[in-house]
Amino acid sequence: MARQKEHINIVFIGHVDHGKSTTVGRLLFETGAIDQRIIEQYRRQAEEKGKATFEFAWVMDRLKEERERGLTIDVSHQKFETDKYYFTIIDAPGHRDFVKNMITGTSQADAAVLVVAAPEGVMAQTKEHVFLARTLGVPQLIVAINKMDATQPPYDEKRFNEVKEEVEKLLKMVGYKDVPFVPISAYKGDNVIKKSENTPWYKGPTLLEALNALKPPEKPVDKPLRIPVQDVYSIKGIGTVPVGRVETGVLKVGDRVIFMPANKVGEVKSIEMHHEPMKEAYPGDNIGFNVRGIGKDDIKRGDVAGHVNNPPTVVKNFTAQIVVLNHPNVIAPGYTPVFHAHTAQVACRFEQLLKKIDPRTGQVVEENPQFIKTGDIAVAKIVPTRLMVLEKVSEIPQLGRFAIRDMGITVAAGQCIDLEKKEL
Numbered sequence: 563m564a565r566q567k568e569h570i571n572i573v574f575i576g577h578v579d580h581g582k583s584t585t586v587g588r589l590l591f592e593t594g595a596i597d598q599r600i601i602e603q604y605r606r607q608a609e610e611k612g613k614a615t616f617e618f619a620w621v622m623d624r625l626k627e628e629r630e631r632g633l634t635i636d637v638s639h640q641k642f643e644t645d646k647y648y649f650t651i652i653d654a655p656g657h658r659d660f661v662k663n664m665i666t667g668t669s670q671a672d673a674a675v676l677v678v679a680a681p682e683g684v685m686a687q688t689k690e691h692v693f694l695a696r697t698l699g700v701p702q703l704i705v706a707i708n709k710m711d712a713t714q715p716p717y718d719e720k721r722f723n724e725v726k727e728e729v730e731k732l733l734k735m736v737g738y739k740d741v742p743f744v745p746i747s748a749y750k751g752d753n754v755i756k757k758s759e760n761t762p763w764y765k766g767p768t769l770l771e772a773l774n775a776l777k778p779p780e781k782p783v784d785k786p787l788r789i790p791v792q793d794v795y796s797i798k799g800i801g802t803v804p805v806g807r808v809e810t811g812v813l814k815v816g817d818r819v820i821f822m823p824a825n826k827v828g829e830v831k832s833i834e835m836h837h838e839p840m841k842e843a844y845p846g847d848n849i850g851f852n853v854r855g856i857g858k859d860d861i862k863r864g865d866v867a868g869h870v871n872n873p874p875t876v877v878k879n880f881t882a883q884i885v886v887l888n889h890p891n892v893i894a895p896g897y898t899p900v901f902h903a904h905t906a907q908v909a910c911r912f913e914q915l916l917k918k919i920d921p922r923t924g925q926v927v928e929e930n931p932q933f934i935k936t937g938d939i940a941v942a943k944i945v946p947t948r949l950m951v952l953e954k955v956s957e958i959p960q961l962g963r964f965a966i967r968d969m970g971i972t973v974a975a976g977q978c979i980d981l982e983k984k985e986l
Contacts, residue, residue, distance in 0.1 A: 567648040568778035573700065574651065575691035576677035581708040585677050585748040586651060589769070592755040595642035646774045671695075672779045673702040675769075676729070679709045680721055680745070684728045690921050696736040697883065697924075697939070699959060699977075703738045704772045705729055710761065711747040717760040736924060742772045781845045787811030788874060788953070788961055789867040790904035791821070795850070796858035801831075804861060805850045806905065809960035811869070814842040819853065821865045822874040823949035825986045828855035864906030866951040866961070874951040874961075878984040879913065884966070884976035885921075885939050892933040898947065899973060903964035908950040914943040941979070949986075952978050 574582045590596045642649050652671050674695045678688055695703065705726075713721040722745045733741055744753055745761050746769055752758035755770045767775065788809045795803045804821075813819070817830045831852045833840050843849045866874040886893060898911045918928040919939040934940045955962030955977040966974040 567643065567646065569648050569650065570672045570776055570778055571650050571652055572773070572776075573671040573674045573695070574677060575674050575695060577679070577682070577685040577687040577691075580677050580679040580682065580685075580688070581748050582677045585675070585706060585708060585746070585754070585769075588748045588751060588754050590642050592751070593642040593644065593770075644770060644774050647776070647778065649773070671698075671700045673704065673776050674700045675704045675706055675773075677706050677708050677748075678725060678729055680707050680713050680718075680725055681709055683725045684732060688729075689732060692732055692738075693736055693921055693924055694885070696738070697885070698963075699955065702776055703733070703741050704769070704776075705733075705741055705743045706748075706769055707743060707745050708748050710745045710752060711750050717745075717752075717758075719761075719763040722761075722764075742767060742775070744769050744772055782810040782958075782960070783812050783844060785810035785958055786872040787813055787817075787819070787867070787869050788958060789813065789849075789851075790906070790951075790961070791861060791863055791865045791867065792905050793863060794858060794861055797852075800852050801854065802828075802856045802858050802860070803850045803852050804856075804865075804867065805848075806867070807848045808843045808845050809904070810845055810958055812842055812844055813849070813851065813867075818870045819867045820870045820873045821856070821861045821867050822951050823876045823986065824861045824865045826856055826860045827870060828853035830854075864904075864908070864950070866904065866906075875953050875981065876949055876984045876986055877946060877952045877978075878982045879943060879945045880952055880978045880981040881916070881941060882944050882964075882976045883919075883939070883941050883979050884934075884974050886934050886936050886974045887972060889936050889973045890969075892935045893974070894933040899966050899968035901944075901946070901950075901964045901966055903950065903952055904961050906950050909947045910950075911945045911947065912942055913945045916941045916943060949984070952981060954978055954981060 574586055576582055591601060641651070676688070676692060678684065707722055707725050710717050710722065726743045729743070744766060745764050746753045748754060752760050753764065753768045755768060757768055788811060789806045790809065791804045791806045793805045795805065797803050813830065813833060815830055815833055818827065819830060820827045831854050833843050833849055833851045835843065835847055835849045868874040893912060895912050895914055898909050900907050901910045915931050915934060917926045917940065918931045918934060919925065919941070920927045921937065921939050931940065951961065953961040962978045964976060965972050966976070
């Protein structure tokens with residue numbers, strides 16, 4: 563059996579209209595992730611519509627429409643492979659979707675590609691996206707300076723260097739280092755997969771080579787064991803079987819585990835994944851595990867399993883850094899929406915707003931603000947209305963992020979930067 567390629571989650575960010583969709587479309591097309599026949603069909607449609615120049619962005623939009631209408635196109639257009647890695651694209655058309663997708667657990671991005679259009683250079687959203695990527699803990703970055711075919715003169719080295727310098731200033735401010743800058747035309751295909759003859763002055767990697775030079779995420783096996791419970795089954799002749807994804811650490815048959823905040827202890831009798839028994843489970847594995855000494859009603863979705871010598875942290879209160887994505891009014895102390903952290907959903911109260919931060923610079927702009935609104939980033943003290951497990955994002959990031967929902971929408975998102983433990 564061929565060894566599976568390492569997997570990397572990647573997000574494309576940058577100002578609206580700087581060519582993110584076209585860049586993604588070009589990559590998917592060139593790496594064979596979109597079927598040639600679909601491309602041909604879209605190309606014909608584009609010509610009939612008088613968009614005779616075949617635009618990848620248009621292809622991407624069509625794919626998105628078909629996906630939303632639930633038609634047959636497989637979401638495979640969100641995955642592509644290089645000879646080295648297997649990539650999943652975390653969709654980031656709008657700023658809000660990006661943040662929401664980034665925060666809701668499983669899709670933590672391992673890297674971001676920042677797309678900046680050469681003619682325009684750094685714009686407001688370029689800054690905001692870079693700061694957000696940093697705030698949300700995206701560790702690696704590649705900068706694609708796009709639309710090189712549209713500079714005056716075309717493929718102008720001087721313009722490339724000006725934009726590069728502008729972006730470097732911004733990256734220095736937030737703390738990204740050793741970032742490759744690639745001059746591309748996603749539209750024409752320059753330096754995306756193949757080196758371009760139009761930029762003889764450029765000696766660095768193509769976008770594909772830069773992607774291949776990324777580091778895959780380390781599996782957090784050396785961190786404490788954490789398995790958020792998704793479901794609990796009671797199986798005749800076997801007993802209680804919690805199901806969940808191992809986020810950190812390693813679970814072995816025979817381990818003594820504790821579920822928090824249920825505060826119940828048991829012994830792992832067996833582990834299985836996709837109906838195959840296994841002796842141990844690692845981060846990323848979706849497993850069912852049979853625990854001796856635990857009844858079906860002892861634990862529930864939202865509880866987290868850990869080893870007895872290092873139990874999951876139950877919080878009395880916590881300090882959170884929050885991005886307000888979309889709130890019709892303002893958020894003030896006393897507000898109690900539902901926090902979605904790992905598999906738990908718990909109503910939590912905003913006890914105190916500690917400070918407001920400028921999304922473009924990361925500087926504190928106001929201490930103890932009265933309220934915060936859409937677009938603001940703030941630090942707040944939060945008190946859960948019932949017991950919940952949460953970890954510091956600096957220690958176990960997988961259990962330190964959350965989305966905040968109210969009125970059927972995601973109003974904000976954030977991460978736990980400090981906490982006060984509750985002893986059970």
